[in-house]
Amino acid sequence: MSVYVPVLVVYLGLLALIGYRLRARSRDASDFAIGGRSVGPWVTALSFVAAYYSSVVIIGGGAFGWMYGLSTLWIGAGNVLLGTTLAWIVLGWRIRRFTGRLGVMTLPGFFSERYASPPARIFSAAVTGLFLIVYNVSVLKGMANSFEVLMGMPYWGGVLVSGLVILFYTAVGGYLAVVWTSFVQALVMIGALVLLTFAALQKAGGLAAVTQRLAEAGPGLVGTPGAWGWAGLLSFAFIVSLGVWGMPQLVIRFYSIKSHKMLRLGLVVVTLGATVALLPYLTGAISRVLVPALDSPDQAIPALTKLVLNDWGGAFFLAGVVAAGMSTFAGVLIIISSSLVRDVWVQGLGRSLTPAAEVKANRGMSLAVGVVSLLIALKPPALILVLTAFAWAVIASTNLWPLLFGLYWRRTSPRAAVWSMVLGAAAALIWQTASRLGALPEAWRGVHGFMVGVGLALVVIVAGTWLGRPAPRENIARAWGESEPGA
């Protein structure tokens, strides 16, 4: 405990200092929301990794590894291949070019300009704002639980310490502070996971010994699909990998990189960084061998940390877990505030703001949204806890296809995009609610709302585009960087 305090004070102080040093770099809304499109490849890539993997992934991934064994490595592999490498290849280049040409700085802003559709902007901003706040509460809760378990700090203390530091550097330093702190946090998180994995493997006598002892511990802990079964394993890997393609806090990294040329180095760096996704699942499986008796699978990683690391190592690992949570929270916070100010206040309500006033509005909004998230996280109502399970599915069902089709299919109909958003989000929400209430037939309960929402949204956007009209030529020409015919 005594070691944990100085490590965390130094670490959190460093993050606050980064935010403070970058305060003067936010001169207008573009600086505050996307760093003035000036971020380099290393920072873009590693901040993507940090925003992707929250503390919930580390603790929850370990729990899955403990429960289901080595087959869960496929979830991490899906995160790397589909959630990172293919996401960068398929989305990165086009998003950087399109958003630059359209002059937009948020995902709802992209929908508005690409489709000439204010309803698409408003719906995406509303769903994103509401459900990202809910998602942020779950991230904050995960961080506070980590403080509680690893350090013995009261839950409310964990919420306040981590939340207030994030609020400070996000409101003061804007997007640049978010990505630079995320860069540092990614390094800490990667270092912490590598340290824990090596220490755990050493304690267990190597990977071959782990495999042998897992096979003895229970059938299905070594092979694939193992105890989880194909349906559970594949659908979960799919949700946490493809869902990323519609998450604004991740795709915003493609808006803000300095140029599309820098995506090349970024792609290689992000793929290498993302490989740490395997480690929570691997260490979770190792913990099944080393700490087989637990009250709850969520204790797997904390218990393993206490067993194989000394106090300094444990403090470093806690910093890594907190880093994962903080970077995700900050990334989400800046998205919500810039979306509410730009897409709802300025564009939606038609309020004109000077560049300095818009930066101030963004700072105020990020503080307000952050304080609301903190207050909810201190004592989350039951409804919020239920909604956290829906957030990822609803946001992805809203944004994924209108974004992907908007980048690749010129004909995509604006009306089809809006209906795809509305029906996809509604389907995900209704399915998850019905599943929770036990209103679905037994055989369907294993199907996640994400699959239903994203599936329906895909059908709607394709069918609606065949039946409907494309966006105005001017908007398509601007997005594709072509001069208008006759212009």
Place this chain on the structure above:
Amino acid sequence: MGPFGIPWSTFAAFLAVLLAIVLALAFAAWDRIREAREAGARDADEGGDR
């Protein structure tokens, strides 16, 4: 059985990650070549215009 006594069905997860790294390197290299070709073609066009 694959390396470390892990069945191939599970060990393939590591290979999938390796595939992602190879894919990233190959795509980055291809994009660089494509851009150089496009720049070359543009230069040739501009030379012809003159």
